[in-house]
Amino acid sequence: MYAGFVGYPIVLELSSASQMNPFLMQVSGIWPSLSDSASICCANQAEIPVYGPEGGKPVQDILTLIDSSMPRTSKIICSGKLLGEKDTSAVVLQIYSGFKMQIALHSNSVFHLIAVPEGVNREDVIANLHRAFMGRAFMCGSCSFGTVDHVACSDLINHHGQQTSARGPAINNACPRCGWFSPTLSDWEPWDGNV
Amino acid sequence: MYELNLSNQSWTRWQRILISKNESLSEAKIDLILRILYSFQKMASTSVKEEYSCLAARMAADDHLDFSTKSGIDGMSQTLMAVLCSTSSNEGEGPVVEALKSETCFVSIIQEACVQEVRRKFRLKSGGDKGKARELATDFITSLLGVDAKSAPCTQPQMEAELPTDNVRLDCDDSFHFDSQMTHQVMSWVRNIVMQWCRAWSFARGFCKIVTSRGGGWNKIERDMETGFRNYEDVIISLRKVKLQTPRQILGLDADEAQPFFLKIGVGAIFTGVLD
Numbered sequence: 001m002y003a004g005f006v007g008y009p010i011v012l013e014l015s016s017a018s019q020m021n022p023f024l025m026q027v028s029g030i031w032p033s034l035s036d037s038a039s040i041c042c043a044n045q046a047e048i049p050v051y052g053p054e055g056g057k058p059v060q061d062i063l064t065l066i067d068s069s070m071p072r073t074s075k076i077i078c079s080g081k082l083l084g085e086k087d088t089s090a091v092v093l094q095i096y097s098g099f100k101m102q103i104a105l106h107s108n109s110v111f112h113l114i115a116v117p118e119g120v121n122r123e124d125v126i127a128n129l130h131r132a133f134m135g136r137a138f139m140c141g142s143c144s145f146g147t148v149d150h151v152a153c154s155d156l157i158n159h160h161g162q163q164t165s166a167r168g169p170a171i172n173n174a175c176p177r178c179g180w181f182s183p184t185l186s187d188w189e190p191w192d193g194n195v
Numbered sequence: 196m197y198e199l200n201l202s203n204q205s206w207t208r209w210q211r212i213l214i215s216k217n218e219s220l221s222e223a224k225i226d227l228i229l230r231i232l233y234s235f236q237k238m239a240s241t242s243v244k245e246e247y248s249c250l251a252a253r254m255a256a257d258d259h260l261d262f263s264t265k266s267g268i269d270g271m272s273q274t275l276m277a278v279l280c281s282t283s284s285n286e287g288e289g290p291v292v293e294a295l296k297s298e299t300c301f302v303s304i305i306q307e308a309c310v311q312e313v314r315r316k317f318r319l320k321s322g323g324d325k326g327k328a329r330e331l332a333t334d335f336i337t338s339l340l341g342v343d344a345k346s347a348p349c350t351q352p353q354m355e356a357e358l359p360t361d362n363v364r365l366d367c368d369d370s371f372h373f374d375s376q377m378t379h380q381v382m383s384w385v386r387n388i389v390m391q392w393c394r395a396w397s398f399a400r401g402f403c404k405i406v407t408s409r410g411g412g413w414n415k416i417e418r419d420m421e422t423g424f425r426n427y428e429d430v431i432i433s434l435r436k437v438k439l440q441t442p443r444q445i446l447g448l449d450a451d452e453a454q455p456f457f458l459k460i461g462v463g464a465i466f467t468g469v470l471d
Contacts, residue, residue, distance in 0.1 A: 008227065016323055017315070023270025024315070032223045065234035068420035075237060100269075103243065106235045107272035110279065113224050113231075114398045114439075115391035 004038030005077055007062035009052050010109065022104035027112040029056055030063065037062040051131050056124040063105055126195050138188035142180035146191035157183035218438050220398065225434045229427070232279060233420055236413070239280075248290075250274065251281035254300045255290035262307035271308045275395050282403040282413070292407075295400045298446070301392070308388050309464035316384075317469045332469035336462070339381065341372035373458075381461035382454055386442070389457065393446075394439040401437030405430060 011029035018024035031054045040062055043050045049058035067074040129147055139146030153159060156173040160181070163170055174181040182188065198206060220228075239247075254260070254274065262268050282291045294300055314328075321327035337347075346368045351357075358366075406413050409430065419426035442448055448456055 015315070015319070017318065021264070021269050023272065030227070032227055063231075065230055066237040068230060068233045068417070071237070071421050078238060099238075099240075099243075102238060103235070103276075104270060104272075106231050106238070107270060107276040110228055110231050110235075111272035111275050111391075111395060113228050114220065114275070115395045117394070118221065118224075 004036045005062070005064050006034050006036050006067075007064040008032065009035045009040075009059040010061045010063040010105070011057050011059070012061050022101040023108065025104060025108060027105075027108045030109050030112060031056075031059075035059060035062060037064065051127075055128045055131065057127045063109055065106075129195060130193055133191060134193060135190075137191040138185070139191045139194075140175035140178060140180050141182060141187050141189060143175060143178040144189075144192070144194070145175055145177040146194065148175070148188065148191070150185055150188065154185035155183070156181075156185060219435055220437070220439070222431055222435060225431050226424075229416070229420065229430065233417060235276065235280060236417065244280065247273070247277040248281045250277040251294055252290045254278070254297065255293035257297055257299050260300055260303040262304060263310070271304065271311060274304055275399060278399045279402060282399075282406050291403055295396065295403060301396055301445070305389055305392050306460055306463065306467075308392060309385055309460050310468035312384065312388055313461070313464045314468040317465075328469055332465050335377070336465055336470070339374055339377045339462070341374060346370065378458060382457040385457040385461040385464075386453075389442045389460075393442050393444075397440035397445060398434075398437055402434065405433045405437075409433075 009029075009031045010027060013026040013028050015024060018026075031052045033052050033054065035050075035052065040050060040059060044060055050060075052059055064078065065074070066078050133147045133149060137147040137149050139148060150156065150173065159171045160173045161170050236244075250268070250273065254277070262271065262274060268274065278291050278294055313332075317328040317332050318325070320331055348367060406416065409415065411418075416427055416430055419430075442453060443450075446456075
């Protein structure tokens with residue numbers, strides 16, 4: 001059974017040292033779209049990745065706040081015995097308890113928001129590619145280059161070199177890196193997620 | 196704007212200033228920061244608030260500028276929280292303004308942040324083994340300073356009389372030749388940390404100015420946050436105008452001065468954080 005509480009999705013990097021000192025938990029992402037802790041806990045238990053509308057890495061933790069838009073209710077919940085003893089965030093739930101962790105999460109989140117410049121990093125791009133293509137994209141049967149998105153037809157030779165319009169580009173069903181070509185889609189392996 | 200003739204006065208010469216995307220924070224980020232600060236203020240007990248005020252006062256007085264865990268600071272983000280939240284509780288200029296002006300305090304924070312980062316890096320490499328981390332750090336520093344078998348100090352036979360320490364020191368080869376690749380590596384991670392703290396510090400300065408100049412201080416902002424976005428929108432607009440500064444702007448470093456500064460901090464951090 002999980003206690004549900006609305007909060008901000010947060011990505012944490014934990015190490016063995018951070019078990020002793022919660023300030024060593026590194027916040028590597030925090031998103032403004034609200035989510036609820038009960039759903040995230042259930043998704044984590046079922047090992048189903050949950051992505052926010054902002055993309056990036058899957059959400060596994062929630063930063064719970066006393067919210068200014070519902071100050072009394074959220075304060076009652078935050079000071080409740082259940083949440084006072086244990087944080088509702090799914091990964092952290094098993095490790096830390098009490099006030100110090102809340103303070104550490106608040107402090108590290110503020111630092112991350114101010115100090116780390118906005119921008120797309122490599123990990124986010126890879127996570128977005130996984131979200132968009134895992135399970136339906138392919139990789140080269142020769143050099144394993146991926147992701148290659150073959151759509152609409154499994155007969156690769158039929159449309160290879162075909163003009164998409166009078167002045168449009170030609171369809172290329174070969175590997176864009178090594179030029180390997182196979183006439184049938186079954187020769188292409190499912191993309192393994194490596195970029 | 197359109198002007199037919201380039202030679203006319205309408206077009207001026209480019210001033211060699213590039214537009215940086217990250218000069219200020221986005222509205223969404225600022226709103227989230229305010230919400231976290233609000234939550235922190237409501238959650239923190241009086242003793243915690245006092246602890247953070249004391250830390251801000253210590254920083255302002257340039258007194259005991261030890262930010263290590265031994266001095267009771269578990270994480271460097273606490274120093275940022277201390278200035279942001281102590282600003283919140285004081286209406287008018289207080290110790291926070293002094294702390295934010297102090298360059299000594301800022302450099303001490305950067306040094307400690309680098310010490311913690313380098314400790315984390317070497318411990319991660321050594322799998323948490325402190326002894327192995329020290330060995331790795333010694334190897335790294337030896338290679339960085341170009342110390343080899345010829346230039347390294349060696350022990351004398353046991354039966355030989357020991358010279359006075361000053362003489363030994365005089366005979367020591369204190370020359371060094373930096374390994375360019377490793378130097379670049381050290382400067383790169385130190386620069387990242389310094390840049391992060393410059394952003395944080397310049398934001399804190401702007402935040403402090405805005406909160407103290409707005410009638411009612413932080414308490415009024417808290418009340419306004421409870422009554423709807425429109426009532427504290429002005430704070431967000433003002434904070435959007437806070438320019439996040441670079442090391443050059445905040446520490447007044449030239450390009451020539453910045454590299455030795457980063458390197459000195461990086462090497463010092465390895466000595467303090469892992470070898471000591």
